[in-house]
Amino acid sequence: MTTTASTRTRVTAPRRSSAGSSATTLRPSPIATGILIIGALYCLIPVVWVVAASTKSAGELFSSFTLLPSTHLFDNLAQLSAYRDGIFWRWMLNSAIYAGVGAIASTWVSALAGYVLAKFTFPGKAAVFSILLTGVLVPGVILAIPQYLLLAQLGLTNSYLAVLLPQIISPYAIYLARIYAAAAVPTDVVEAARTEGAKEFTIFNRIALPMMLPGLVTILLFQFVAVWNNFMLPYIMLGNDTLFPVTVGLSGLLNQGASAPSMYTLVIAGALVSVLPLVLLFLLLQRFWRVDLAAGAVKA
Amino acid sequence: MHSIKRGIAATVAVAALALTGCSAGGGGSDGPVELDFWAWAPNVDKVVEIWNEQNPDIQVTVQKQDGGDPVITKLLTALKAGSGAPDLIQAEYQKIPTLVSSDALADISGDLDSDVADEFADGLWSSVTLGSDAVYAVPQDSGPMMFYYREDVFEELGLEVPTTWDEYAEVAAAVHASDPSRYLGTFSANDAGWFAGLAQQAGASWWSIDGDAWGVDIDESPTQQVAEYWGGLVEQGVIDNKPMYTPEWNAGLNDGSQVGWLSAVWAPGVLSGNAADTAGLWRAAPMPQWDADAPATGAWGGSSTAVTTQTEHQAAAAEFATWLNTDPEAVAAMADVMGIYPAATDAAAEALTTSPEFFSSQEDFYDVAAEAADSIAPFTYGPNVNVTFSAYNDEFSKAAEAKTTSAFLDAVAAMQQITVDDLENTGFTVE
Known part of the structure; x- marks a missing residue:
């Protein structure tokens, strides 16, 4: 059962596509290209809208042509920074803490769990893996209130930990890590290290972890984006607005009750600023994806 | 097998360390009474600053929330969990019966002076008492x-x-x-x-x-x-x-x-x-x-300041709610920096003499x-x-x-x- 699973996953694991592919160059089909262009426009137009809208003043926002930029970007940013003594930047810092710490912890836990599930045989392994797969199917949103009630019993709500702890365990990340571990860490290497007398924890930290690095970067990015964009969990967990991440904070600027106008210009400028770290992170970590998954392993 | 167990033990230990490391800081029993106030009205924190300066023994912290339904859902969840609810909450008039039927609002009739009711129009006062002898909130603004x-x-x-x-x-x-x-x-x-x-x-x-x-x-x-x-x-x-x-x-x-x-x-x-x-x-x-x-x-609109059933400082919270909504200085500040129409009739009339800037011609x-x-x-x-x-x-x-x-x-x-x-x-x- 487990062996078939691991061979199957080995096949589907990403490989370096450039390796030895000089045989055929496929001609692009106009239909496929057309579909991709429509898809790209579908994804990019909202981004263009945010960029254009963030340069407009409140009066222009709903009256001037939608995608026509204006000149008020810096006014909007200054107003955003001035709002309640710069609490927006506190929210950005909080988001960075939640997403940074959460993604690193989650990646490490996922790597460990995935490695163990891929390389060890122990009673109940199939059951653990089945439960994890079930977990992939359960949306995190519906767990937020049960998690709130549990953390309330520990007295941990309304704290950084309330948002960090539930996001460290991600079934999908563990599932991915298992696939990468099965594909990238040859069992021979693990056994060779064992024969040399290395402790299991050392094998994981010194040998398996570096081999899994490209896969882990994917998981890290994945988790970082998931935590950064998460709204429901911090929304339920936190009452103190100095602990809010940027998502929850900006939502508050739109919902100030019927008697106060929504602060659209600030929210749009804030949304623009809040995606910049994600863009930056992707650009910086992109190069890791080019590293071959098997880099460092013994050649067969 | 042996070392797997050790690995798991290490993971658990790290988690436990993280738990004990950050859960400290629940607040000392000496020192001033600290009250949390969930509100969404813009600039309410600036009015609360006046109170905090005058009352070193009762310090109120505003925690700004999303207005309308979300804050009510959040409050009811926190009450169900047994912790995490604020001491005070800004509640719209139409939400009061819902909150009272969920046992979320404390009856503060015993903490208020008998003349507080006279500050407000009868219609508004009845919406915070629900026609009973209990008082579930102090009217804040009306619409x-x-x-x-x-x-x-x-x-x-x-x-x-x-x-x-x-x-x-x-x-x-x-x-x-x-x-x-x-x-x-x-x-x-x-x-x-x-x-x-x-x-x-x-x-x-x-x-x-x-x-x-x-x-x-x-x-x-x-x-x-x-x-x-x-x-x-x-x-x-x-x-x-x-x-x-x-x-x-x-x-x-x-x-x-x-x-x-x-x-x-x-x-x-x-x-x-x-x-x-x-x-x-x-x-x-x-x-x-x-x-x-x-x-x-x-x-249309309007809200009150209510004391939740989870507070440990009901008298102090009621005192603050009364001050915020009846004290002439607080009412004037609400009208001025929050731009709301205070519910306290006489204090509002005194505070609101010049038209809003947008209506300066009227x-x-x-x-x-x-x-x-x-x-x-x-x-x-x-x-x-x-x-x-x-x-x-x-x-x-x-x-x-x-x-x-x-x-x-x-x-x-x-x-x-x-x-x-x-x-x-x-x-x-x-x-």
Whole structure:
């Protein structure tokens, strides 16, 4: 059962596509290209809208042509920074803490769990893996209130930990890590290290972890984006607005009750600023994806 | 196998370390009483600063929340969990019965001086007592409804300000006839509080309490009358049928295609945010009347300061709530920096002497408002306002699309049915 699973996953694991592919160059089909262009426009137009809208003043926002930029970007940013003594930047810092710490912890836990599930045989392994797969199917949103009630019993709500702890365990990340571990860490290497007398924890930290690095970067990015964009969990967990991440904070600027106008210009400028770290992170970590998954392993 | 166990043990130890490392700091028992206050009104923290300076023994921290329904859901979740709820919360009047029936609000009648009630209009006070001897909140601000119109457009077309609903219909037709893209107002299927205010003016009270039993009186003549009137205007096409608070509507206020707005006393804040180009062009007038001899108005919005049942400092919290809403300095600060219309009648009259900046051309703005506030008709909210309000959104969206008077009346009947069914299903006794 487990062996078939691991061979199957080995096949589907990403490989370096450039390796030895000089045989055929496929001609692009106009239909496929057309579909991709429509898809790209579908994804990019909202981004263009945010960029254009963030340069407009409140009066222009709903009256001037939608995608026509204006000149008020810096006014909007200054107003955003001035709002309640710069609490927006506190929210950005909080988001960075939640997403940074959460993604690193989650990646490490996922790597460990995935490695163990891929390389060890122990009673109940199939059951653990089945439960994890079930977990992939359960949306995190519906767990937020049960998690709130549990953390309330520990007295941990309304704290950084309330948002960090539930996001460290991600079934999908563990599932991915298992696939990468099965594909990238040859069992021979693990056994060779064992024969040399290395402790299991050392094998994981010194040998398996570096081999899994490209896969882990994917998981890290994945988790970082998931935590950064998460709204429901911090929304339920936190009452103190100095602990809010940027998502929850900006939502508050739109919902100030019927008697106060929504602060659209600030929210749009804030949304623009809040995606910049994600863009930056992707650009910086992109190069890791080019590293071959098997880099460092013994050649067969 | 052995080392796997050790690995797991290490992971658990790390988690435990993280737990103990950060869970400290629950707050010492000595030192000042610390109160958390969940509120959404802009700048409420600046008013609270005045209190904190004057009262070193009771320090209040404002934690700004999303307004409306979300904060109520969050409060009820925290109360269910047994921790995490604030000491004080800003609660809209229509949410009080819901919160009281969930046992979320403390009865602070024992903590208040007997003369606190005299500071407020009777109608407002009854909405925080629910007609009982208990007191569940202190009124903070009120939202008497008023009619706003573009004075320049009215002058251009030679129109008189409507004082009755019949005149309003005539003016609406004249405005639309002058330019098909122009409307005197819109029927908003998104704003149940607005429609409740209109029904309130006509004499409706959607719920009633009789001992332990609730009555639901939505599908009665006052509300039917209002629905029939608006259905007629929408059917003729002289009134817009798009919801308020959408980007289109904001643009309409700004570019002059919406030349009127049936709103409440807090409208200047919204208009200055959404329609900055029209500063000085708007004027406020009393609501058009059903019966000009017996003027009445409805309320839209307004909120109170309530003490939650989870607080350990009920007396201190009640003291703060009283100060915030009755102390002349606090009321003046609320009117000034928060831009709300304070509920404490006399203190508000003293604080509100100059018109809002957006209405600087109209000197008697607050005289019009005070007159409206005095004529607010009584209205009782029930424990499932959220269900009724979402039924309003669902049913009236369909009716506004259908654009027929009969669809508007059907929507009122459906609201009645949905409200009664929900009360019965959740175990309330319904008359």
